[in-house]
Amino acid sequence: MDNELENDPSSESFPTCPNCGMPVVDVTITGPTTQYARPCGCLVHLSELE
Numbered sequence: 001m002d003n004e005l006e007n008d009p010s011s012e013s014f015p016t017c018p019n020c021g022m023p024v025v026d027v028t029i030t031g032p033t034t035q036y037a038r039p040c041g042c043l044v045h046l047s048e049l050e
Helices: 002-008
Strands: 028-029 034-038
Touching: none
Parallel strands: none
Antiparallel strands: 028 034
């Protein structure tokens, strides 16, 4: 049973968005200084997610 929890993608830990607090599962980069957190869409800097 413990092995099932380790393989469950919903149990993964994602960084939180510094603007709204939602989990950030992806970042879209549209320019050298423009990155958007997904799924919330907030403008973020990659250094804020480390």
